[in-house]
Amino acid sequence: xxxxxxxxxxxxxxxxxxxxxxxxxxxxxxxxxxxxxxxxxxxxxxxxxxxxxxxxxxxxxxxxxxxxxxxxxxxxxxxxxxxxxxxxxxxxxxxxxxxxxxxxxxxxxxxxxxxxxxxxxxxxxxxxxxxxxxxxxxxxxxxxxxxxxxxxxxxxxxxxxxxxxxxxxxxxxxxxxxxxxxxxxxxxxxxxxxxxxxxxxxxxxxxxxxxxxxxxxxxxxxxxxxxxxxxxxxxxxxxxxxxxxxxxxxxxxx
Amino acid sequence: xxxxxxxxxxxxxxxxxxxxxxxxxxxxxxxxxxxxxxxxxxxxxxxxxxxxxxxxxxxxxxxxxxxxxxxxxxxxxxxxxxxxxxxxxxxxxxxxxxxxxxxxxxxxxxxxxxxxxxxxxxxxxxxxxxxxxxxxxxxxxxxxxxxxxxxxxxxxxxxxxxxxxxxxxxxxxxxxxxxxxxxxxxxxxxxxxxxxxxxxxxxxxxxxxxxxxxxxxxxxxxxxxxxxxxxxxxxxxxxxxxxxxxxxxxxxxxxxxxxxxxxxxxxxxxxxxxxxxxxxxxxxxxxxxxxxxxxxxxxxxxxxxxxxxxxxxxxxxxxxxxxxxxxxxxxxxxxxxxxxxxxxxxxxxxxxxxxxxxxxxxxxxxxxxxxxxxxxxxxxxxxxxxxxxxxxxxxxxxxxxxxxxxxxxxxxxxxxxxxxxxxxxxxxxxxxxxxxxxxxxxxxxxxxxxxxxxxxxxxxxxxxxxxxxxxxxxxxxxxxx
Numbered sequence: 001x002x003x004x005x006x007x008x009x010x011x012x013x014x015x016x017x018x019x020x021x022x023x024x025x026x027x028x029x030x031x032x033x034x035x036x037x038x039x040x041x042x043x044x045x046x047x048x049x050x051x052x053x054x055x056x057x058x059x060x061x062x063x064x065x066x067x068x069x070x071x072x073x074x075x076x077x078x079x080x081x082x083x084x085x086x087x088x089x090x091x092x093x094x095x096x097x098x099x100x101x102x103x104x105x106x107x108x109x110x111x112x113x114x115x116x117x118x119x120x121x122x123x124x125x126x127x128x129x130x131x132x133x134x135x136x137x138x139x140x141x142x143x144x145x146x147x148x149x150x151x152x153x154x155x156x157x158x159x160x161x162x163x164x165x166x167x168x169x170x171x172x173x174x175x176x177x178x179x180x181x182x183x184x185x186x187x188x189x190x191x192x193x194x195x196x197x198x199x200x201x202x203x204x205x206x207x208x209x210x211x212x213x214x215x216x217x218x219x220x221x222x223x224x225x226x227x228x229x230x231x232x233x234x235x236x237x238x239x240x241x242x243x244x245x246x247x248x249x250x251x252x253x254x
Numbered sequence: 255x256x257x258x259x260x261x262x263x264x265x266x267x268x269x270x271x272x273x274x275x276x277x278x279x280x281x282x283x284x285x286x287x288x289x290x291x292x293x294x295x296x297x298x299x300x301x302x303x304x305x306x307x308x309x310x311x312x313x314x315x316x317x318x319x320x321x322x323x324x325x326x327x328x329x330x331x332x333x334x335x336x337x338x339x340x341x342x343x344x345x346x347x348x349x350x351x352x353x354x355x356x357x358x359x360x361x362x363x364x365x366x367x368x369x370x371x372x373x374x375x376x377x378x379x380x381x382x383x384x385x386x387x388x389x390x391x392x393x394x395x396x397x398x399x400x401x402x403x404x405x406x407x408x409x410x411x412x413x414x415x416x417x418x419x420x421x422x423x424x425x426x427x428x429x430x431x432x433x434x435x436x437x438x439x440x441x442x443x444x445x446x447x448x449x450x451x452x453x454x455x456x457x458x459x460x461x462x463x464x465x466x467x468x469x470x471x472x473x474x475x476x477x478x479x480x481x482x483x484x485x486x487x488x489x490x491x492x493x494x495x496x497x498x499x500x501x502x503x504x505x506x507x508x509x510x511x512x513x514x515x516x517x518x519x520x521x522x523x524x525x526x527x528x529x530x531x532x533x534x535x536x537x538x539x540x541x542x543x544x545x546x547x548x549x550x551x552x553x554x555x556x557x558x559x560x561x562x563x564x565x566x567x568x569x570x571x572x573x574x575x576x577x578x579x580x581x582x583x584x585x586x587x588x589x590x591x592x593x594x595x596x597x598x599x600x601x602x603x604x605x606x607x608x609x610x611x612x613x614x615x616x617x618x619x620x621x622x623x624x625x626x627x628x629x630x631x632x633x634x635x636x637x638x639x640x641x642x643x644x645x646x647x648x649x650x651x652x653x654x655x656x657x658x659x660x661x662x663x664x665x666x667x668x669x670x671x672x673x674x675x676x677x678x679x680x681x682x683x684x685x686x687x688x689x690x691x692x693x694x695x696x697x698x699x700x701x702x703x704x705x706x707x708x709x710x711x712x713x714x715x716x717x718x719x720x721x722x723x724x725x726x727x728x729x730x731x732x733x734x735x
Contacts, residue, residue, distance in 0.1 A: 064632055065728050085636060092634020099731065102625050107537035112530070119530035120634045165633075 011173045011205035013037040017070035030056040032228035043199035043206045045216035048225035058209050062175045063087040075172040096166030096174035100181040103162035104150040110161045111146040117169050136164045156187030176208040192218040213242035273340045276614035280333040280607050281380020281423045287603050288326040288419025289388025297396050300409035325600050332552045332604045334430040336611030339548045341434025343618045353446035366438040373431020381420035468510030475503025479669050486673030487688015496673035515547035522654040535646035549615045553655035556605025561663020564699035567594035569671035572691040577678045613714045620718040628730025637723045648714040656707045668693035
């Protein structure tokens with residue numbers, strides 16, 4: 001599946017990515033010829049066992065890491081070959097991040113954490129962005145918590161602040177790395193509903209790395225990664241379907 | 255990543271961990287300083303003894319030994335603050351490892367004793383290095399001095415008293431490591447499993463008793479200083495009160511550091527502006543306010559003492575002018591200048607040790623904040639912004655402590671001059687009662703301190719900034735917090 005770089009309506013794409021750590025006999029192929037597109041407004045789950053290469057794939061797509069070979073685009077722009085400074089600005093303006101834990105800067109309040117991408121860019125949010133932030137804060141139920149510091153917030157609240165920050169700049173793509181991995185099941189469900197809502201209501205493109213079938217079942221599309229390759233690319237699945245697919249592939253590998 | 259090149263962790267692997275080198279260095283500086291001062295004392299005593307007409311070798315020697323003890327004691331004290339701070343920071347960084355060992359059944363006491371033992375080893379290494387370096391410097395330096403002045407003196411190079419600084423450094427480093435690792439006791443085994451957000455500020459245990467003692471010392475000391483200044487206006491005994499008052503109030507200031515340094519840091523932090531990088535830099539210095547306070551107080555002590563000698567000598571010159579008119583004998587002003595220069599240099603050693611502490615703590619702070627820096631880099635903090643943040647963080651602590659030191663040193667220096675020489679105009683029949691002059695602050699000392707501040711800020715931020723900017727966001731995010 002080779003895509004011409006002028007295709008529109010794409011949030012991100014990568015073409016025959018490889019990533020190799022080490023060399024010679026010790027070489028580890030974290031990515032082994034991965035091609036993938038994410039359409040605008042799509043909520044994609046990237047699934048795979050530990051060491052499958054799913055995190056490396058996300059890091060390359062988000063401009064955090066360079067591939068050994070292959071190309072990557074964000075929106076219409078090629079990001080492979082950009083300098084560290086260019087990638088930094090790109091991440092700040094066009095990528096949103098939600099990590100598993102330690103998502104927030106502990107010395108900043110919730111409000112300051114949400115505005116961090118703008119502050120790092122040295123600018124104030126526009127009126128439109130202010131309105132967006134206001135809506136996000138209301139939707140995420142953070143109004144009463146804005147002046148709290150991360151250690152005064154529950155895990156679920158911290159994760160909602162991270163989501164507000166990730167969505168505030170209306171980035172081309174939000175990367176969520178095990179966003180529910182550290183939460184109790186109720187908070188985890190909430191976080192997934194919020195991500196799902198962001199994709200549906202704001203048309204936000206989201207790539208979520210997870211190994212939780214329940215989390216992945218919230219996505220529009222589930223991509224399975226194993227041994228640095230995409231082994232399946234399926235439309236929305238139930239948790240049962242995902243689990244049984246994973247069990248089958250595990251069984252086949254064993 | 256390759257396991258083939260990784261050697262088995264040896265019993266001394268911990269020596270290569272961050273912060274350990276600095277502990278050895280401060281121990282070595284104090285020991286070498288002590289050995290050099292004792293050697294110089296011995297050399298001077300031998301020199302006096304060699305002159306047939308001169309008397310009072312023993313008295314001069316005793317006086318020099320007391321000065322040496324005070325100066326070396328001060329540098330060892332500042333070194334102890336640095337070491338205690340290093341260990342407190344190391345414990346914070348090793349929380350997970352300690353928690354895991356606790357989980358597996360080790361007791362808090364055992365872990366704390368292991369850390370104290372490391373302090374003992376580091377102290378011994380530092381003291382040995384310092385002893386050798388100090389002896390070498392003394393032999394070479396005094397040899398060169400003898401040649402330059404064309405004198406021949408036989409002095410005992412190796413003497414039992416030279417062991418004193420080493421022993422003091424070893425014991426104090428050991429104790430400082432024990433005191434600094436106090437927080438091992440609050441690490442719970444559960445912390446090995448939890449993944450909670452880091453608190454932005456360490457909860458400082460309210461130390462009512464300590465702050466009360468500090469306040470009493472300061473009040474008592476300032477009162478005695480006042481008595482000294484007033485008495486000094488009419489009699490030469492004023493300096494005795496002033497000296498006692500100075501020592502008491504200074505101890506109070508050192509003891510009460512955690513009380514007044516954080517507000518001072520907060521005030522200075524506000525000067526850097528409202529940009530998010532400036533705010534984060536300011537907040538970082540306050541994150542562990544106890545550690546920051548101790549890091550700052552070392553610098554405060556050094557700068558206070560350096561400034562004190564300079565201001566005291568410049569202010570004393572004003573009294574000489576009052577009594578002697580415009581013309582001051584060249585010999586008098588030369589000896590005042592030499593005394594000031596020598597004392598400034600000697601107390602400057604403590605400032606250098608404090609500076610080592612600042613650099614060390616900033617490096618440890620960056621290493622322990624890897625994950626946060628990784629997050630910030632992922633979110634779009636540029637390499638340049640990382641560098642700015644680190645430099646401002648260093649400048650924040652350095653500027654605050656230097657400003658306090660300059661103020662304190664000016665006050666102490668003025669009080670010293672006033673209580674030492676305030677009586678001279680009266681005694682000379684030039685005034686009815688005590689004469690007060692304004693403190694004189696030599697431009698040279700201000701320039702020196704400002705230059706040293708800039709140099710320290712740059713030095714203190716170069717290594718951490720390089721560490722911080724070299725971090726790959728991916729690897730930092732994966733780092734264990």
